[in-house]
Amino acid sequence: xxxxxxxxxxxxxxxxxxxxxxxxxxxxxxxxxxxxxxxxxxxxxxxxxxxxxxxxxxxxxxxxxxxxxxxxxxxxxxxxxxxxxxxxxxxxxxxxxxxxxxxxxxxxxxxxxxxxxxxxxxxxxxxxxxxxxxxxxxxxxxx
Numbered sequence: 001x002x003x004x005x006x007x008x009x010x011x012x013x014x015x016x017x018x019x020x021x022x023x024x025x026x027x028x029x030x031x032x033x034x035x036x037x038x039x040x041x042x043x044x045x046x047x048x049x050x051x052x053x054x055x056x057x058x059x060x061x062x063x064x065x066x067x068x069x070x071x072x073x074x075x076x077x078x079x080x081x082x083x084x085x086x087x088x089x090x091x092x093x094x095x096x097x098x099x100x101x102x103x104x105x106x107x108x109x110x111x112x113x114x115x116x117x118x119x120x121x122x123x124x125x126x127x128x129x130x131x132x133x134x135x136x137x138x139x140x141x142x143x
Contacts, residue, residue, distance in 0.1 A: 018070065019068055064100075
C-alpha cells in the first residue's frame with residue numbers, strides 16, 4: 001500500500017488544477033459540466049484555456065472524490081481557503097460516502113493526510129480503501 005500517488009497539475013497562469021487519478025471515482029461530473037476544459041477523449045484531458053478561471057473553479061468544486069482540486073497561483077496550498085465551511089457527509093444510494101469539506105484522514109498505519117473532498121468506500125470492494133475506486137459499479141452494490 002505504499003504505492004506512490006500520481007499527481008498532475010494544469011495551469012492557466014491564474015489557477016492551477018491538481019488531478020489525482022488514483023483518487024478519481026469516475027463520477028463524470030467534471031466533463032459533463034465543463035467539456036471544454038475536462039475532456040477524457042483528448043490528451044491532455046484538461047485544457048485550462050477552455051473556460052474562464054471562475055468556471056473552472058466552480059466545476060472543480062463539484063468533484064465528489066477530491067480527485068480534482070485547485071489553488072490560486074498566489075496561494076501556497078490547494079487546501080487554502082479563507083472561509084471555514086461546514087463538513088457535509090452524504091450517503092449515496094449504491095455508492096460511496098461523500099465527504100465535502102476539509103478533513104484529516106488518519107490511516108491504520110498512523111499516516112495522516114489532509115483532503116478537501118473525499119469519497120469513502122461503502123461496498124468493501126475498493127482496491128484503494130478507505131477510498132472509493134468505483135468498484136461498486138462492477139458488483140452492482142445497491143445498499
